[in-house]
Amino acid sequence: MSKTTFRIGKVRITIDGVYSDSTKYSILATVTNEKRTKVYVSKVDNNEGNLLTDATKWECIMDCETAVDEATKKIIEEMESTDTSVTLSPNKMYEFPEMASLDITLATPIANELNEYQFSFDSGATATTFSVPSGIVWTSTLTIEANMHYECNIVYNSNDDAYYGIIVGWARD
Numbered sequence: 001m002s003k004t005t006f007r008i009g010k011v012r013i014t015i016d017g018v019y020s021d022s023t024k025y026s027i028l029a030t031v032t033n034e035k036r037t038k039v040y041v042s043k044v045d046n047n048e049g050n051l052l053t054d055a056t057k058w059e060c061i062m063d064c065e066t067a068v069d070e071a072t073k074k075i076i077e078e079m080e081s082t083d084t085s086v087t088l089s090p091n092k093m094y095e096f097p098e099m100a101s102l103d104i105t106l107a108t109p110i111a112n113e114l115n116e117y118q119f120s121f122d123s124g125a126t127a128t129t130f131s132v133p134s135g136i137v138w139t140s141t142l143t144i145e146a147n148m149h150y151e152c153n154i155v156y157n158s159n160d161d162a163y164y165g166i167i168v169g170w171a172r173d
Contacts, residue, residue, distance in 0.1 A: 013041060024048040030061070037065035088117045090156070096121035101129040106154065106163070115156035122172060123148045136163040147172050 010028050019031040019040070025047040031040050033052060039062040040052050050057040079086065079096040085103040088094055090110055096102065099121045109115035121128065127146045136154060144150065149172050154165040 019052055021049050021051070035065070038063050088119060090115035090117055092118070094119035098122040098124045099128045100124065100126070102131070104130075104132045106133055106156075109156040109158065115158075117154040117156075118152065120149065120151045123150065123169075132165070133163070136165045139164075139166045142167060145169065 010026060013028045013030050014026070016023070016025060016029045016031050018034060018036065025031065025042045027042055027045045027047075029042040029047070031042075031052070032038060033040070038052075038060055040058040041061050042057065043059055044057055047057050052058050052060075075092045077092055077094050079094055081097050081099060083096065084099065084101050085105075086094065087105045087107050089107045091113070096119060102121055104119070106117050123144055123146055125146055127144050130142070130144045132142075132154075148169040150167055150169040152165065152167040154163050156163050
């Protein structure tokens, strides 16, 4: 009985480290970009001097940079001075201009998510009249002063069924 051998080529990827344009990569070789935030696999044999952006030679199989950017992207909502009574949705940033008064309520937390309520506002020559729901545990006493900019962050902790807040203010230019 005769034996037949078939050469099927490379059958698994190899890890080849950070890409170098002076290295000759075989098909299925994997490399990272210089920042090590993306992983590419070679589509061809003898892949030398071809930029990672050349989609005919390289396939991006993991893009951690974009994934992290998307995961941490904040939705920013620009508010008007007439938006004096607002229900904040979690995981958005609300940016208010100078406000004479501001009455904040919090939308119901989203199950199985970090629920972070964020907003900023400016207090004018007369301090902003400011109200938030009772029961928030603050890191310091809430005092709103005139001619200040404020940033506020309130987090809902589902384990405690409680809201924790911090507000920081500094003088406006």
